[in-house]
Amino acid sequence: MTLLMIPGPVALHQRVLNAMAKPMINHRSKEFANIYEECVSILKDVFHTKNDIFILSGSGTSGMEAAVSNVVDGDDVITTVNGKFGARFKKIAELYGNAIPVEYRWGNSVELDDIKKALENGAKVVTMVHNETSVGILNPAKEVAALAKKYDALFIMDGISSIGGVDAPIDKWGVDIAIAGSQKCLAAPPGLVAISVSEKAWKRIEETRAPYYLDMKEYRRYANKEVTQTPYTPAIPLFFALQEALRMLREEGMQERIKRHRRCAEAVRKAMEAMGLELFPCLNEISRHSNTVTAVNMPEGITDKQLRDGMREKGVLIAGGQGHLAGKIFRIGHMGIISAKEVLLTIEALESVLAEHGIGTGEGVAAAEQVLKI
Numbered sequence: 001m002t003l004l005m006i007p008g009p010v011a012l013h014q015r016v017l018n019a020m021a022k023p024m025i026n027h028r029s030k031e032f033a034n035i036y037e038e039c040v041s042i043l044k045d046v047f048h049t050k051n052d053i054f055i056l057s058g059s060g061t062s063g064m065e066a067a068v069s070n071v072v073d074g075d076d077v078i079t080t081v082n083g084k085f086g087a088r089f090k091k092i093a094e095l096y097g098n099a100i101p102v103e104y105r106w107g108n109s110v111e112l113d114d115i116k117k118a119l120e121n122g123a124k125v126v127t128m129v130h131n132e133t134s135v136g137i138l139n140p141a142k143e144v145a146a147l148a149k150k151y152d153a154l155f156i157m158d159g160i161s162s163i164g165g166v167d168a169p170i171d172k173w174g175v176d177i178a179i180a181g182s183q184k185c186l187a188a189p190p191g192l193v194a195i196s197v198s199e200k201a202w203k204r205i206e207e208t209r210a211p212y213y214l215d216m217k218e219y220r221r222y223a224n225k226e227v228t229q230t231p232y233t234p235a236i237p238l239f240f241a242l243q244e245a246l247r248m249l250r251e252e253g254m255q256e257r258i259k260r261h262r263r264c265a266e267a268v269r270k271a272m273e274a275m276g277l278e279l280f281p282c283l284n285e286i287s288r289h290s291n292t293v294t295a296v297n298m299p300e301g302i303t304d305k306q307l308r309d310g311m312r313e314k315g316v317l318i319a320g321g322q323g324h325l326a327g328k329i330f331r332i333g334h335m336g337i338i339s340a341k342e343v344l345l346t347i348e349a350l351e352s353v354l355a356e357h358g359i360g361t362g363e364g365v366a367a368a369e370q371v372l373k374i
Ligand code: PLP
Pocket: 007, 008, 059, 060, 061, 062, 085, 129, 131, 132, 133, 134, 158, 159, 160, 161, 181, 190
């Protein structure tokens, strides 16, 4: 079986796969309501929030569009871009309002001063991708949330590839709308997105012309019915799976999970360094390397195709660069339920592929083992 080390969708536990094989149920039944409510309850712990959470049937992007389209109707939106998903937020903001991009080369860090300057001009919505999966950078969401609050703007955070794997305390930071994807750190199949909405965001939503399918007021109305529901037919098998994945997350404990992600990421980074490879992101003092995906500059002497085909032949799937970074970087996903074993298999395969091209030092596995304490 191929080892899936791409930054989502992630490998699923057998318990999660089995959960999807259950017979179909009525989505307007108490049975579905119980599943939905249990998922929301665990997600509130994962998000560290008392805000409302809704689970939409749709991929992460539907959550991004729901967030923007419910609070923006022709308004200015400050939209930070330092990778592909930030660029996507910008496009969505352009569609529903007037995007004011705070833009950097992909992989470069966001500067708070630039956001502050943009806020001084009066925009009342800020979007940011917390973990920019396309470049392996963890953006300073906490700091930007505080800035947005200072200027009385709503802060929308794409936590699609961070929530459930890294520390992202939504209420403590003051994130008004946060989005988590099912197929990333939550270790469920793709196709569901969880979205939290603060009191401040609700006020804005109530004054804004709503989209149809993604109208958050409808999600709230149906969630508050006597039997909890979603407005439209939900992807029921995915809910079965999400419930099981979230139970597994609760069994592990959020803090343990964060530690595991941190340890695996550190092991990957140390291994890259020991192998003489260079990490792609360009960090300032408030940005971090991602703990869910590592982006590495493609070394000289091997092509993207040779590298990834070589890895695939050894049974490990990793990702390439997106957009203009195709061929220039490769990315290793390390989120969900992966452990030391998968990290070491990946490093071992990478070392061996590189060695076939006369690249590397052969010291990657030992460096990773040191972090993983094996
Ligand atoms: N935002 C981030 C940070 C992502 O990593 C992704 C997917 O990789 C998305 C948004 C888009 O999610 P989806 O492909 O589920 O729509």
